[in-house]
Amino acid sequence: MTAPVAEIDVNLDLVARLLRAQQPDLADRPLRLVANGWDNTIVRLGDDLCVRLPRRQVAVQLLVNEQRWLPTIATHLPLSVPTPVRLGVPGEGYPWPWSVCRWFEGEIASMVPVVERRAVAAELAEFMNRLHVPAPDDAPANPVRGVPLVVRDEQIQDRLTSGKLDREDELRDLWDELRAAPEWTGPKVWLHGDPHPANLVLRGQPATLAAVLDFGDLTAGDPATDLAAAWLVFDAEGRAAFRAGIEADEATWRRARAWALAIGTAIAVFADIHPGLADAGEHAINQVLSAD
Structure with missing residues (x-):
């Protein structure tokens, strides 16, 4: 078995371009690749944020579900969850939505x-x-x-x-x-x-x-x-x-x-x-x- 091949090459240059175009106030923060997971790429954004981007089409709806529902669900939870703090849209050659979330130390x-x-x-x-x-x-x-x-x-x-x-x-x-x-x-x-x-x-x-x-x-x-x-x-x-x-x-x-x-x-x-x-x-x- 091998992990699914990424359908989109999510690299730091792409993430930097997306941030400059859509979240310019975050664009000067340092970026560090944390993980290329089964479905998503995670890039740390400064000390307290991260960027979560689908690397396969099948993961897009999963991210959309998080964007839609977590802000509501989180209001009655006793612990932190990765509620998006910024929402990204397709751009810079990247075809799918993406999220900026808090980074949790631990x-x-x-x-x-x-x-x-x-x-x-x-x-x-x-x-x-x-x-x-x-x-x-x-x-x-x-x-x-x-x-x-x-x-x-x-x-x-x-x-x-x-x-x-x-x-x-x-x-x-x-x-x-x-x-x-x-x-x-x-x-x-x-x-x-x-x-x-x-x-x-x-x-x-x-x-x-x-x-x-x-x-x-x-x-x-x-x-x-x-x-x-x-x-x-x-x-x-x-x-x-x-x-x-x-x-x-x-x-x-x-x-x-x-x-x-x-x-x-x-x-x-x-x-x-x-x-x-x-x-x-x-x-x-x-x-x-x-x-x-």
């Missing part, structure tokens, strides 16, 4: 020892509780997040028989058990959609949760998708602290474990492309297979 949780992440379990639980409120009918649709587990079954079964994962037999048996959990019958609630540790910024010692990043998978549906963080981010002790702060019944908790299996195995399968997440994938698999 350390990505996937790079922090698991025992130190326990300190943020209650904060993350409160964030989830505040995020998971009923969403409007025109909330962004997402075919792979917030949906009934049966919708994901074929894809997950293919992944668990691919030969690319360790302990596939155990994972397949567990998936078959967990996907039988009763479906969510409550209202569709707002979801982050991708609650793995690389999307959390921690700060200080003991750690506090400084920000939750990357709302590209933003959608509405079953809150169990986001509660997968219990296994993706924490160990058993941290998970217990997280659950103590979560408003979820047993069926939702079972579905959350299934979502952790789904997201964790995806991370593991793509570990060669995103080596920084290799440990996160292994951690997730070990946690979902542990007695719980």
